[in-house]
Amino acid sequence: MDPQWINELIEEIGTDGVTINETALLQHSQDESHHPGVSPDVVASPKNTEQVATILRTASRYGIPVTPYGAGSGLDGGAIPLHNGISLDFTRMDRILHFSPEDMSVTVQPGITRLALNKQINSHGLHFPIDPGADASIGGMTATNASGTTAVRYGSMRDQVLDLEVVLADGRVIHTGSRAKKSSSGYHLNGLFTGSEGTLGIITGITLKLHGTPEHLIAARCTFPSPKACAEAAHLILMSGIPVQRIELVDSESIRQVNAYGQYAFPEEHSLFFEFAGTKGGVEEEASLAEELMKDAGCSHWERAAGSKERSEIWRARHELSYAFSHIPGKKMLGSDVCVPLSHLADLVVHARTLIEGSGLLGGVFGHVGDGNFHTSIVYDPKKPHEREKALHINEELVLKALQSGGTCTGEHGVGIGKKKYQVQEHGEAAAVMASFKHLLDPEGILNPGKIFD
Template identity: 55%
Template sequence: MKIIHESLLLDMKKLTAEDRATMNETILEQHSKDESHHSPVMPDVVVFPISKEEVASILKFANVHQIPVVPFGVGSSLEGHCIPLKGGISIDFQLMNQVIEVRPEDFLVRVQPGVTRTQLNQALKKYGLFFPVDPGADATIGGMAATNASGTTSVRYGIMRDQVRDLEVVLADGTIIHTGGLAAKSSSGYHMTGLFVGSEGTLGLFTEITLKVYGIPEHIAAGRATFPSIKEAVDGAISLLSAGIQVARVELVDPYSIHQVNKHSETDYPELPTLFLEFHGNEAGLKHDIQFAIELLEANGCNGLLFETDSKKRSILWEARHQLAYAFKHGHPGKEMMLTDVCLPLSELSGTVVYARNVIDQSGLVGGVLGHVGDGNFHSILMFNKKDPVEVKKANDVNEKIVEYALAKGGTCTGEHGIGIGKMKYLKKEHKDTLPLMKMIKQQLDPGHILNPGKIL
């Protein structure tokens, strides 16, 4: 389908109260990509709505004229979710960034989709509350809901799907619906909120999100534990969980990744398999948990332990983990980064992490292994030259081997990054029984296939 660009721009301007549609080349280029290695594709026009009514008007128009529509947050996704593969309209939600209502007594907050994670926690702090889902990037809440994001704290607080109570969704034809409510639980009908969370913009666009929030912990302690081997590090993490210790974060970083951290952040951490840990609770409880944790970790071969309660020192400790992807990027200029993202039963985790490390070593590619081992989710960072067909094939082969191994062990092809462009063939294998049902739902809600076409299915 050929889109007449000038006509489309004029139509989009008519659907917004002000001049908030553009075909500026720089802005189009910014909306052609995300943080993934997937090739950019330019949209025809970018629109910046300020209300659900404007979003509904844009979708009604697009549905009638069969124009693709792709939502955009801050572009931090990792599987090409916001790349407009078929051109059309990129809807940027950055102007819909209001924290609409905080309900401290209900531990709930209502936000627009363009609110970022950092912005939300700044607004919640004065109420003694925080939102725990931490994917690393300062992503928008809309994008995090769309991809069912999780991250470092999911072992304690759960993933994005666990936090969303209600969604205001604009469907492909412009209809506005709500999927849930304010109650902590409901047995009323199908769980529509759970269906839309993780749908990656293929079933509807979120214009309002109601989230569960939590009290800021009385005390927080962060730690770093080193081990002689990856297996011992993973087994150490599992021992903490099996003992019932209230771990808020437990992250694995392998020796090569620690090497990159040291180069990038000018730290001098021992270049050994390392667990980054965090505990939340009251002072007395934390002292007990930390002492018990030390005993368990040492029993699993831990040869170096450090705990910090000072907030600045804790931030420095976690900054090294959060900056890891950028450490690899800056350390290997000219190369692209591919991130694998599998999740497994805890009983299969250590074997799979060791397998992933071996596959990377055998490929000859630069790469590291890291992840949220407390919930069975880990990543491999692979650096490759996108212009070299041999390296591209090696990276794809490593990714495929890790995913196939995870699926064979009862795992999933993506624990948190989503399907997007890169994982579609694995979705078909993982969900061969239910894939026809997914296609039926897509067809019912978006018969014209205008919503983020070319993603998931």
């Protein structure tokens, strides 16, 4: 390997911003996914947009791959540097650049995490609502078009982005929008770069919409005899017009695993979790109406709580679910997601449960049933290749069923490595159009190569 480009990087951004330390290389070789890690040649940690542009100009000149790295919490290999090169770590770019409470907007660097952002803005009566579960970086959430438990009310990252500052492969810096709440001017570049997973440009600034903090919150939980009954009950809530803030399904196997993990005693039945937010009177009325609807639908174990500690306890089984599956000694977890039209959700959830039970593997089905997005967590023994193959087969069968139902291969995890092979099947001729955008903006193919498209 010609070290000249590494020497140039060190000269341009300093020894504190470039490392070939083995521990750092190992850390940046993988994310939270099941995909095998690949070490970069160097880790570069820029402080600002100018340094990112400098890194990309150098990478372009030498043809060096560049893979962005945020919090490393991705679930489909988006941050793995498949072709080595530079892992672009945004840990040092974690500041709020402009906060305008009166405009209900904020501009941040990509390395700030969602919890750190909310900690700084909550005292102004504002919050950023997108919650993918992990304390992901805002840059990573934008790159994957993340959503999470609040998507039923607030949508995804794409719905929250007003403007992006993006460094292109050749070092040019562009803005994709403005601080205005809407625009009819030009092509919708916000939508193009949000969800592009670092394959079209490197995001160095994100201007986001903010929302008022609700006056009152109520959490609730109930159980049903089957996953299908849960999904149908969730659809009933949505059809009623109740503006629920969160509505989540967790199947009985997942509850059982959470109980074993935390030594809890939650009812080991298929469960729905709710959160209602707004004014005190309105929320109390919405929660009461939801209770009436759920009991008419045949639920059991209805619980509700308004205090913060009690709300956390009700939601504990949902919040600790991923840890319960991923911390089984000697096992690995393969997590995946699909999203389908609401009318197909119940059938897909049943299909997922049937596939897992037929495989003989331990696994759970859960997700954001308010918008048709659900997940599977499947546990396998890494020393037994046939178990991993079974887990991958379940994932593939679910994706194919989702596509047949008019859905998508991923609702929020991103394409990364694992969902590349479904792009043509899902998008048809539009996949070629997307590939042409990639070639136009990154003709040398240095930006996160091997992701979304080969």
